[in-house]
Amino acid sequence: MLKYSQTPGIFKLEGNRLGRPYHRLPTMFTGNFDTIESHLGNYFLKKHRTNITLKRIHCEMDVINKSADLLVSQVGHLAFDIDRSLLLMLLGNFYGLESSLADKNLQDDLPTKTETRLKSRLALDISSIIFDKNTSGIPLTLKLDSSTVQTHWAYQLTFTLGDNEDCSFRVLLDDAHTDYILNLIRRNEHGKSKQQVDKTTTSLQKKTLIKEIINTLPLTLSVKIAELPLNVADLTTIKPGDILPITMPDSFPVYIGKSELFNALIVEDKDRLFLSELANI
Numbered sequence: 001m002l003k004y005s006q007t008p009g010i011f012k013l014e015g016n017r018l019g020r021p022y023h024r025l026p027t028m029f030t031g032n033f034d035t036i037e038s039h040l041g042n043y044f045l046k047k048h049r050t051n052i053t054l055k056r057i058h059c060e061m062d063v064i065n066k067s068a069d070l071l072v073s074q075v076g077h078l079a080f081d082i083d084r085s086l087l088l089m090l091l092g093n094f095y096g097l098e099s100s101l102a103d104k105n106l107q108d109d110l111p112t113k114t115e116t117r118l119k120s121r122l123a124l125d126i127s128s129i130i131f132d133k134n135t136s137g138i139p140l141t142l143k144l145d146s147s148t149v150q151t152h153w154a155y156q157l158t159f160t161l162g163d164n165e166d167c168s169f170r171v172l173l174d175d176a177h178t179d180y181i182l183n184l185i186r187r188n189e190h191g192k193s194k195q196q197v198d199k200t201t202t203s204l205q206k207k208t209l210i211k212e213i214i215n216t217l218p219l220t221l222s223v224k225i226a227e228l229p230l231n232v233a234d235l236t237t238i239k240p241g242d243i244l245p246i247t248m249p250d251s252f253p254v255y256i257g258k259s260e261l262f263n264a265l266i267v268e269d270k271d272r273l274f275l276s277e278l279a280n281i
Contacts, residue, residue: 022155025181026059029157032136033057039129040159047125050093052167056160063156068172069123072145073131076176079153080123082169086161087115087122120144127171137188138181154178222255223266223275251279 029036037054044050068079091114111119124144131140153172160168173181226246238244251263254275264275 058158079172
């Protein structure tokens with residue numbers, strides 16, 4: 001049990017979300033942090049003449065935002081919002097107006113049409129960069145949607161750029177997108193486990209095949225019956241009909257090629273010779 005003052009960091013989990021791994025959704029983005037950082041850095045440098053890099057990705061559930069630009073994908077709706085200070089910095093760097101824009105009172109002035117157009121362009125460009133198969137592994141086809149009104153979002157991803165906390169943009173996801181991403185996580189894990197099982201099965205099949213090949217490999221056993229040492233002079237005197245004296249050993253060595261395996265006796269049974277009483281060397 002907690003006191004009411006200890007509950008601000010605890011969010012309420014709705015009944016329809018029980019049993020769903022919502023806490024794992026950020027891993028689709030934080031796990032691809034380096035790739036997202038590289039793509040965003042190149043985009044800001046080439047398109048907006050601003051050298052700025054991604055520092056942190058923060059995630060938050062159940063957010064209300066009324067000023068975000070809406071986009072629609074094949075899954076549902078998502079939204080994009082950006083700090084005005086970052087928006088003005090991008091404008092100032094592109095047009096060379098850093099000093100004049102830095103002196104603007106952001107609370108008194110309403111967003112200009114230039115800011116609004118840039119925000120819409122950033123919404124589509126940045127969201128398309130993040131939700132890409134090669135960037136985060138989440139393939140979405142996006143386009144702007146100005147006819148829909150939506151203020152409550154299931155998930156908010158805050159991308160902080162540079163060291164300034166006010167220099168960030170936010171991507172907001174509806175329930176359909178959160179479920180879609182969770183299904184991607186589940187599918188990827190199932191695919192990895194299946195690949196692991198397939199690799200294990202393939203390895204076992206290879207071992208079984210190798211074992212069968214080894215067990216059925218044909219071999220020829222050779223038995224050394226006798227050995228008679230002769231010199232060249234004695235060999236030249238041998239004539240047809242000569243009898244060579246041979247001493248038979250108690251057991252005979254058995255070979256595979258030139259390797260001696262064991263010793264055995266040679267016995268005769270019904271006019272056939274057999275190896276008997278095999279003994280290790």
